[in-house]
Amino acid sequence: MPTHSEHLRYLRLLAQQFPTVAAAASEIIRIEAVLRLPKGTEHFMSDLHGEHEAFVHILNSASGVIHEKIDTVLGDSVSPAERAELATLIYYPAQKLPELKARQTDLAGWYRATLLRLIELCRFVSSKHTRAHVRAGLPESCAYILDELLHAHFEDHDKDLYYGQIIDSMLRHDRADAYITRLCEIIKWLAVDRLHIVGDLFDRGPRPDRILDSLMAHHQVDIQWGNHDVVWMGAASGSPLCILTVLKTTLAYNNTDTLESGYGISLRQLERFAQRTYGQSDVTRWLPHTDARNGAAGDLTATARMHKAVTILMLKLESQVIERNPDFHMEGRDWLQRIDWQKGTVRCGDSEYMLLDRDFPTVTPSDPAALTAAEQQVVDGLVRAFAESERLQRHVQFLYDHGALYKICNGNLLYHGAVPMTQEGEFAEHVYEGHSWSGKGLFDYCDRRARQGYFAPEGSPARQAGQDFLWYLWCGAQSPLFGRSAMTTFERLYIADPATHVEVKDPYYRLIDRPETADKILAAFGLQGEGCHIVNGHVPVRAIEGESPVKGGGKLIIIDGGFCRAYHQKTGIAGYTLVYNSRGLILRTHQPFESMEKAIHEDEDIASKSEYIYTAPRRIQVADTDEGVRKRERVRDLEALVKAYESGLIPQGLRV
Structure with a gap:
């Protein structure tokens, strides 16, 4: 005090x-x-995995909130087709406006009708904000007139005459396009007060870099790191193992555009090395996953060779990191140390298996984790390229500045993965650096170690230890961001027995069906009461099999519904989002998004359905929030x- x-x-x-x-x-x-x-609207999204176009559409539409506002304001006075056109215009004004103008026979009349509709809609969405808050979002070049349009008192003005005169002035001075665009942007800005991203921006989908650009332009956003995020954070920090890990995933999904076009990281040195070393190898097992967007046709052999080269480099560096970090308890996963090179077998658990691929031209059996001179040269070049990518460094700095392992906001606890638990339902304890950590303490410890990997002095033991820990957060059994017994990448590539491919989920995923588990976790983070919830991502909900995203007696919501196309067949949907407004929590279930082009030119929105999973006993006010x-x-x-x-x-x- x-x-x-x-x-x-x-x-x-x-x-x-x-x-x-x-x-x-x-x-x-x-x-x-x-x-x-009334409290502002919060919008929750998770597991975006590089699906930039779908992300932008969900963000622009606020998961359907804006279309609902249009229906409320305009109702049956405007046809469904015109309401859909207006929604698309708000989502994509730069692209949609020229197309709509080109169709008009009475352009001035269309301008007047469109501006009046946008003004009415903007007045509606701004009604629960202070005038000062609305002004803060107005562009300086047209702030005065927009402020007048949005806050005019019609006891003092004839509404039609007042608006008509201002709109006529816009048309005379060729400013209608600018004001339409500004109104569209203000509506989107006011519709969502805060955006929460519950982890996994990277990997699988084509352009996570564009998602990061969009997030950096957002007025208020926070991020709860996922395991796919922290491994990229480790790569940007200079961890050779994290770099090879992100390359492994990138090549496995043939998303080299992310690196080369997105971050300016050349793979030419790696490609030449892979050609020299694995040019005569059978790389069929290393061919990438493809779809219509990333090269379903064409020669993918060069990518497959790089995929194999990177995997073997990754296995070597994994062995080194495991050896210098006994706290990780990953000795059984240093695979190159567990291979019998003469017999061509590998010991996995208590069993021995024949290797599906015995081609290891760069491995010395007496010291299998050692890099050859050529491999070291490739690794050094990649470390430099990641460090020198200004855009990647800017994105990762943003992830650190706006992100954390978890967040508590307005009575909700947000985290990506799991709170590691025992079979009996207690928080699992793990010892790092001589201290035992569990529950919230484990999250806080992991957050500190993740920052150490990027911010500790260059070349220091603390920085290397932090970088190693970023890799552990990606795949460690007690990592709150992973929550499984092991990441069975090696087993799927080298062992035929599918029983070895199983990744056993932490007991957390069984226990969260119980209300007492949700209460226990909330209490550990200082939350209790009817309005408190956990928002979780990471493990896709198999809606196609009848699984519900709502767990723990309604107190825990998993919002990973398979946003990434790679998961659509597993989940049967294309993702969940969550909206928390002054009335309560609304879960949105989305169907696949075809393309941004179709959305713009055919006014095709994402098909979604909404379900209130928590209705507040009374309307939630700003007074009830953290603010x-x-x-x-x-x-x-x-x-x-x-x-x-x-x-x-x-x-x-x-x-x-």
């Missing part, structure tokens, strides 16, 4: 901003008015300042 003198010093500083009783009282009244407004707590603290400070003025403890008009 601050001492009396410290509190008085703080009030003197506050007095610089509010120098009189009247000024402080006015601010109290303003804050109390804001506290009574409300901060604002009430501000009111208490201002009330203390007023008392100090009234008692003469601080003179009014004080200036320092």
